[in-house]
Amino acid sequence: MSLFITFEGVEGCGKSVQAKALYRRLSQLAIPVVLTHEPGGTPLGMRIARWLKWTEGTDISPLTELLLFNASRAQSVTWIIQPNLENGKVVICDRYADSTTAYQGYGRGLDLEVVTAINNSATLGLKPDLTVLLDMPAEAGLARKGARKQDRFEQEDIAFHQRVREGYLKMATNDPQRWLVVDASQSKTKIAQIIWQRVSQLLSEWGLKRE
Ligand code: TMP
Numbered sequence: 001m002s003l004f005i006t007f008e009g010v011e012g013c014g015k016s017v018q019a020k021a022l023y024r025r026l027s028q029l030a031i032p033v034v035l036t037h038e039p040g041g042t043p044l045g046m047r048i049a050r051w052l053k054w055t056e057g058t059d060i061s062p063l064t065e066l067l068l069f070n071a072s073r074a075q076s077v078t079w080i081i082q083p084n085l086e087n088g089k090v091v092i093c094d095r096y097a098d099s100t101t102a103y104q105g106y107g108r109g110l111d112l113e114v115v116t117a118i119n120n121s122a123t124l125g126l127k128p129d130l131t132v133l134l135d136m137p138a139e140a141g142l143a144r145k146g147a148r149k150q151d152r153f154e155q156e157d158i159a160f161h162q163r164v165r166e167g168y169l170k171m172a173t174n175d176p177q178r179w180l181v182v183d184a185s186q187s188k189t190k191i192a193q194i195i196w197q198r199v200s201q202l203l204s205e206w207g208l209k210r211e
Contacts, residue, residue, distance in 0.1 A: 002085040003206060004126070005199065006096040009134035010165050011154055012141030013184045014191070018134065019094040021192045022199065026090055031203070033090040036080050038073055038099065045072035053151040060152075062108040066115060069100050070122035077123050085126075090203075097123050098131060098171055103153065106167025107160050130202060132195055133172050134184035138162045141184075 005022070007015040019035060026033040039049035048068050052060070060068075073096070084091050097119040105115040138161035145154065172179035180198050182191055 002088050003090045003130070003199075003202060004081070004085055004093070004128045005090065006093045006098065006128040006131045007134065008095060008098050008102070008131055008168060009184060010136065010138050010141040010161055010168070012144035013134040013136050014144075014188065015132070015134045016094050017188060018132065018191055018195060019092050021188070022195060023092055025192075025196065026092075026199075031090055032088065033092065034080065034084045035092045035094070036076060037094040038076060038096055039069055040072065041076040041080055041093075042072075045075050048072040053153065055152065062104055062110050065108065066100060066104045066110055066118055069104065070118050073097065073100075073119075074122040077126055082124065082126060093128070096128060096131075098168070101171060102164045102167040106170075107156070107164045128178065130198065131172075131179050132198075133168050133179055133181045134191070135165070135169065135181050136184040138165050 007019045009015045016037075019037075023033055023035040038045070039052055040046045048071055052065065052068055052072075076093075081091050081093065100119055101112065101115055104110050105112045138158060142154065142158075142161060169181070172181050180195070182194050184191065186194075
């Protein structure tokens with residue numbers, strides 16, 4: 001029995017902190033768990049991620065972006081996500097296909113049907129059992145990131161980031177069974193508690209809990 005959990009949200013929402021916290025908690029309970037990240041996760045994926053986030057002086061078209069994120073994803077699904085799920089592990093992924101729908105679909109304005117078709121092909125149709133959306137206003141998330149050097153996405157205007165947030169909220173509303181929407185302005189401890197409540201319930205249902 002396996003469990004596939006993804007974390008999503010706008011820039012600065014705190015999803016990586018929560019993905020790591022969940023990974024630690026499951027490890028402490030001796031539940032076999034793997035934590036991975038998109039874009040990245042594999043050596044090739046990490047190179048693609050660098051191009052996507054830091055390429056300067058080259059215009060990357062929205063379609064190229066869609067394909068590159070999904071190239072990285074296809075590597076992750078094939079070599080990390082699917083094999084570990086088949087081995088009965090919990091797989092936590094910090095961003096997954098919903099990021100592409102939110103950023104390249106709602107953010108960049110690519111046709112949502114095209115985005116979904118390419119996502120489905122890269123993921124081999126593999127969908128998360130649970131997707132945690134750490135929701136907060138785009139302005140607040142960007143403000144949390146502070147003054148350090150911004151990548152290509154962080155440099156986008158506020159309207160882009162607002163479309164991304166709205167896109168996430170639409171997806172969550174359309175599939176409440178899969179999505180857990182958490183107010184990301186709460187304390188880290190409170191957020192971790194809310195996430196753990198849902199995850200431990202799923203673990204019990206799936207017979208994975210060892211507490
Ligand atoms: P992160 O490593 O900070 O999560 O950055 C990844 C960036 O890439 C973030 O700005 C969101 C963006 N992104 C997309 O635009 N589409 C995608 O499919 C993924 C996975 C990330």
